[in-house]
Amino acid sequence: MITMKRLKIVALTAVLGILALVVRVNAQDPAEGEQIFKNNCAACHNTNAETLVGPGLQGVSQRRPIDWIVKWVHNPQAVIASGDKYANDLYNKFNKAQMTPYPGYSEAQIKSVVAYIDAQAAPATPQAGAAPAGGTQAAPAAGASNGGMMEYILVALLLVMVLVLVALLSIVTTLSKLASVDPESEAAQNVPFLQRLAENGKKLAGNNAFKTGAALLITLLIGKATIDAAYGVGIHQGYAPEQPIQFSHKLHAGQYQINCNYCHTGVYKGKGANVPSANICMNCHNAIKRESPEIQKIYRAIEKDEPIQWVRVHNLPDLAYFNHSQHTNVGGLECKNCHGEIEKMEVVEQRSSLTMGWCIDCHRKTDVNAKGNAYYDKLVEIHNKDHKEPLKVQNIGGLECSKCHY
Ligand code: HEC
Ligand code: HEC
Ligand code: HEC
Ligand code: HEC
Ligand code: HEC
Ligand code: HEC
Numbered sequence: 001m002i003t004m005k006r007l008k009i010v011a012l013t014a015v016l017g018i019l020a021l022v023v024r025v026n027a028q029d030p031a032e033g034e035q036i037f038k039n040n041c042a043a044c045h046n047t048n049a050e051t052l053v054g055p056g057l058q059g060v061s062q063r064r065p066i067d068w069i070v071k072w073v074h075n076p077q078a079v080i081a082s083g084d085k086y087a088n089d090l091y092n093k094f095n096k097a098q099m100t101p102y103p104g105y106s107e108a109q110i111k112s113v114v115a116y117i118d119a120q121a122a123p124a125t126p127q128a129g130a131a132p133a134g135g136t137q138a139a140p141a142a143g144a145s146n147g148g149m150m151e152y153i154l155v156a157l158l159l160v161m162v163l164v165l166v167a168l169l170s171i172v173t174t175l176s177k178l179a180s181v182d183p184e185s186e187a188a189q190n191v192p193f194l195q196r197l198a199e200n201g202k203k204l205a206g207n208n209a210f211k212t213g214a215a216l217l218i219t220l221l222i223g224k225a226t227i228d229a230a231y232g233v234g235i236h237q238g239y240a241p242e243q244p245i246q247f248s249h250k251l252h253a254g255q256y257q258i259n260c261n262y263c264h265t266g267v268y269k270g271k272g273a274n275v276p277s278a279n280i281c282m283n284c285h286n287a288i289k290r291e292s293p294e295i296q297k298i299y300r301a302i303e304k305d306e307p308i309q310w311v312r313v314h315n316l317p318d319l320a321y322f323n324h325s326q327h328t329n330v331g332g333l334e335c336k337n338c339h340g341e342i343e344k345m346e347v348v349e350q351r352s353s354l355t356m357g358w359c360i361d362c363h364r365k366t367d368v369n370a371k372g373n374a375y376y377d378k379l380v381e382i383h384n385k386d387h388k389e390p391l392k393v394q395n396i397g398g399l400e401c402s403k404c405h406y
Contacts, residue, residue: 028108028111028112028114028115029112029115030112030115030116030119031116032109032112033109033111033112033113033114033115033116033117034116035265036105036109036112036113037113037116037117038265039265039277039279039280040100040102040277040279041057041113043279043282043283044099044100045057046058047116047117047120047121048120048121053097054094054097054099055090055094057117058117058120058121059121060114060117061114061117061118064086066111066114068084068086069110069114070107070110070111072087073101073102073105073110073113074101074102074103074105074110075101075103076091076098076099076101077098077101100302100305101305102305103305104305174209236314236315236350236353236354237350237351237352237353237354238349238350238351239313239349239350240313240347240348240349240350241311241313242311242347243310243311243347243348244297244308244309244310244311245294245297245298245308246294247294248345248346248347249342249343249344249345249346249348250343250344250345250346253342253343254343254344260335260342262280263275263276263280264276265280266324266325267324267325267328267335268324268325268328268329269325269329270323270324270325271322271323271324271325272324273324275310277307277308278298278301278302278307278308279302281298282298282302285298313348313349313350314339314350314354316354319405319406320356320404320405321403321404321405321406322359322404330369330373331366331368331369331393332369332371333369337362338351338352339351339352340352356404359404360398360399362393363392363393363394363398363399364392364393364394364398364399365392366392366393367390367391367392367393368380368390368391368392368393368395368396370391376391379391379396383395
């Protein structure tokens with residue numbers, strides 16, 4: 001029997017649960033810390049005790065209070081100028097080498113970096129993201145590759161939950177009014193909710209406010225789908241925008257055979273492949289072709305501490321979920337299955353349509369890569385008992401709406 005009170009409790013619990021999740025995600029995230037560290041700090045710092053350009057950062061959270069570290073990373077020169085003794089001693093010890101300031105990172109992000117450094121020091125911690133346990137460990141990776149993305153999603157979920165709560169409560173209020181029995185009264189407790197609902201279903205359907213509300217909701221949903229569809233008619237296939245620096249894949253990935261994941265660091269372990277930060281370019285270009293005007297643009301970006309404004313080529317609408325590691329690492333696909341021969345392109349071009357039909361079509365045709373993946377052994381065995389065709393992606397849920405849509 002469902003009473004109004006119980007409904008309220010259920011809805012509130014759900015909202016609180018999601019709130020708790022949001023708070024958890026807001027806390028330190030060593031995976032995000034790893035990302036920031038590798039892209040920014042690793043050029044000058046080790047996570048162990050060995051000196052590189054700057055001191056090894058092992059144990060830094062014990063050496064220094066966290067507030068100090070945050071201030072330092074935001075602006076080392078300001079801390080030195082403030083007369084802080086520790087900072088000045090360190091600065092002199094490192095022959096007045098100047099650390100790059102990072103005013104753009106939030107306190108939480110810097111704490112994540114420290115959490116990552118601490119995790120590296122802890123003995124025998126399993127490497128993050130080493131072996132994917134199975135098909136569906138997407139969420140942590142998403143957080144790692146896409147900063148606050150997960151938070152936005154959770155906040156959006158929270159909003160939806162609140163709306164649902166309001167809707168539920170108003171429906172229950174309407175229902176109990178229609179039932180014209182006090183829902184908390186004894187009589188109501190004894191008549192099953194569904195029975196009352198059935199008795200009053202007709203009255204409810206006749207209720208004008210309810211009708212209008214339902215019609216409005218349906219119109220909105222159809223409207224959104226239509227707009228999305230209009231934007232989605234393959235306009236982007238062949239899209240090859242001009243980039244702020246004339247970076248050539250043909251030269252780097254083709255002629256010099258630099259691995260894709262040297263620059264696209266997330267492609268085997270995360271949701272997003274990542275477009276490299278200027279620091280990765282600097283690994284080579286602080287020595288190679290310094291005089292080239294195109295390379296000078298990299299230096300300028302570093303000096304101003306502004307990311308290079310690469311123009312995004314591939315971009316799925318937010319309603320669709322795509323995960324690289326699921327396809328490259330678990331699925332064993334190659335980049336060219338979806339992107340074409342990037343290593344022959346002077347300028348990157350979108351070769352596939354990226355429509356829903358494209359995803360589905362491949363899921364229908366492609367066999368699951370079960371080799372060396374114990375997770376699939378049982379599935380394959382069961383499948384092969386009563387099928388002649390090998391196990392396809394569609395047989396493991398590759399056509400389910402919810403796998404690709406939140
Ligand atoms: C260009 C090189 C360089 C980069 C990049 C760099 N640092 Fe430093 N860092 C230094 C140097 C050099 C020192 C030593 C103090 C000095 O000379 O200013 C230092 C000192 C520190 C200290 C104090 C260490 C201690 O033992 O007390 C912390 C903490 C620190 N850096 C964190 C970071 C973090 C976090 C990043 C990345 C977001 C980073 N650094 C990026 C060069 C760098
Ligand atoms: C030296 C670094 C580097 C290497 C190696 C590299 N890339 Fe890139 N990649 C970039 C940069 C920088 C961009 C953004 C500028 C552009 O689009 O050209 C990019 C863009 C891309 C894009 C388009 C991103 C978007 O916005 O949709 C794809 C796809 C891509 N790379 C695939 C590959 C593949 C596949 C390989 C290996 C064959 C590879 N890359 C190797 C640096 C690299
Ligand atoms: C692993 C080393 C390596 C990395 C990393 C790297 N490059 Fe290069 N890059 C090269 C080499 C080698 C050349 C060819 C130099 C020559 O022609 O003498 C080159 C050439 C270039 C040129 C052509 C310069 C000219 O005027 O001829 C541009 C532009 C360039 N790189 C941009 C980038 C950017 C942007 C990044 C970071 C996304 C990057 N590179 C990362 C090795 C690298
Ligand atoms: C199964 C198809 C598929 C494969 C295989 C694949 N990609 Fe992608 N890639 C995509 C899609 C779809 C997007 C657009 C993702 C989005 O917008 O969320 C994308 C986007 C990208 C981007 C833009 C940045 C980002 O993360 O969204 C880069 C860079 C990239 N891919 C590189 C690679 C490299 C390198 C490989 C091979 C190691 C590879 N991809 C393999 C489908 C694929
Ligand atoms: C070139 C073929 C190919 C294309 C194109 C492709 N996929 Fe996949 N996809 C696969 C394979 C293979 C797997 C199975 C990976 C595994 O073993 O878990 C997979 C698995 C998935 C899964 C997990 C399914 C499950 O039940 O575990 C999702 C979600 C997914 N793909 C989304 C997409 C989306 C979204 C697109 C289009 C933007 C897309 N895929 C395009 C080949 C493809
Ligand atoms: C394998 C992944 C995948 C599966 C499964 C999937 N979708 Fe999609 N869907 C997508 C992608 C990717 C897009 C974005 C396509 C674009 O921008 O053209 C999309 C777009 C949409 C749209 C927006 C309209 C449009 O065509 O652009 C709707 C509505 C939709 N899907 C509903 C569904 C429903 C309902 C199901 C289950 C029957 C489903 N999808 C299953 C990947 C998938």
